[in-house]
Amino acid sequence: MPVGTQATVKAMLPRDLHDLGCQILLCNTYHLYLRPGHELIRELGGLHRFMAWDGPILTDSGGYQIFSLGAMRKISEEGARFQSHLDGSSHMLTPEKAMEIQEALGSDIAMVLDECIPPDASREYVRDSTERTIRWAERCLGARRKPGQLMFGIIQGGLFDDLRQSCIDAMSALPFEGFAVGGLGVGEGEDQLYRIGSLTVARLPAERPRYLMGVGRPQDILKAVRAGFDMFDCVIPTRNARNGTLFTWQGKINIKRAEFARDSGPLDESCGCYCCRNFSRAYLRHLYVAGEILSSQLNTLHNLYFYHRLMDKCREAIRVGQPELWPRLAEPDGDAQAQTTQEDS
């Protein structure tokens, strides 16, 4: 899922998202609640109509953004009180409010309110927080009003196997249409990401979608698909694009490097996207160096195309069932892991 934080995937027309095979978008409840406001979006016919996207939309609960606010938020049993990053105004996000906002937005899939726990939290903190996340999930279900809107539960439990297991037990007993795994890709390291990710996904009901939130790099997605995950969101393809970092089947390219100044070849010989079919690396570098908007447009178009072909290849490998069909990445890239479920606003 490309990330459309403020009701737009940055630098992409909806028709271009459609053309590259995009099936579903993620939008951020926190941002849309603050600006332009969920009531306004409801009044205008809902998020799909507002942003002219007729495919499915998943909305997060706003929790992740709020927990990232640090000193600007305070958690209680009731919910999370926070100050707007836009104007400092004070707001309360309860499980019921998170549902109300997502219903007003009219997303196809709503996420429960959860607390995303930092990887260095103590066992005691993780236990208490995860138990509260389960109580919040039950309250979200109780607040559910909109027929047809799916709802996903979220598994927390930090890096503790038994706490993950008890969260899975509690959540999978609830009537959610799918499950997400949270609290990963937040700096816990690759080993923990793969270990907790694998053991969690293996214990979730396989007949319902399993979604690994905020992850991430192509190699992480590939491993997670093989472990059993079905859904992902991440700003890496779009944010990297705007920073000039481009994905190719031969590895990542930093388009601003001087070596590309006279390079008449396409970004990726084997890529069929509009950018690779029409422009040289030299031109892409020129646009980046000159600070042109078209740089963000073409780079984003390419990176999203790359990610969508990566997922196509995964689907094909699963369908055919031949291990040699799994996509091969040039090299693991060196990016730090980062749960990056929102764009800058």
Next chain:
Amino acid sequence: MPVGTQATVKAMLPRDLHDLGCQILLCNTYHLYLRPGHELIRELGGLHRFMAWDGPILTDSGGYQIFSLGAMRKISEEGARFQSHLDGSSHMLTPEKAMEIQEALGSDIAMVLDECIPPDASREYVRDSTERTIRWAERCLGARRKPGQLMFGIIQGGLFDDLRQSCIDAMSALPFEGFAVGGLGVGEGEDQLYRIGSLTVARLPAERPRYLMGVGRPQDILKAVRAGFDMFDCVIPTRNARNGTLFTWQGKINIKRAEFARDSGPLDESCGCYCCRNFSRAYLRHLYVAGEILSSQLNTLHNLYFYHRLMDKCREAIRVGQPELWPRLAEPDGDAQAQTTQEDS
């Protein structure tokens, strides 16, 4: 002609320019000479291939940008010495150099090097400068090497009828494929623009294209077409778009105004562009207020669509020959005149 200063019409994919009926672009020699360099563009197969635009391209001579540099340039019979706005490096632009650069870029129409005279210049200055512009035009013709590249002469002469006339006499005796009128739309006022524009265009050879440089506002273009001009360039549609000022057949709209916050209607009911067919004024306002790149994309797409339909209507009125078919604008807009032949870089 939309303006593609740095080898891109800001925020527009070439395929979207094509789709809205764009027939020809203007690119800025001064900017491309400094970055990425005309030699590099030649090496990469020329400007068309570099920016993936297969329609015609007109390049200016770079003169206008240099004369706008003020204290950073010095004019002599040989040419104009100037300092780069990017790094302060010193360069000399002669008529021969202006041709060499435009030939390297490979534009379809090259413009001669001229001096764009400020409207408050004395008669003596205008006379001397215009005579030099004529000598420079002859040197440009002498430096011409590239078969198939058209070349346009430029009429100067300030606000003095007799100096305009003698410039027309000298220029139209030279084998140019078209003529441009310069030194208008630079703050001389509407009356002078229309007066000088009309008398100049009426005396130019009607069988060759007549191009009014850097003008401008819809009402100016409409008057100039009726006076006899065939070609225009201006950044108004694109720059205004990025500033949130949008053209409609009911007048100009400043999309950031609070009155549009809940406006579910399209920008212009009668417009068939992608933006008006899909998005509300409320959404366009949200994108602008949130600082989203998509704001520039959709606004530019709309404004260029508006300008192209304006030109379509002019062509149709000329073809049919019925005065009542001339497009009607809602009201003259209050924008200051400004010869704006380059985008910000």
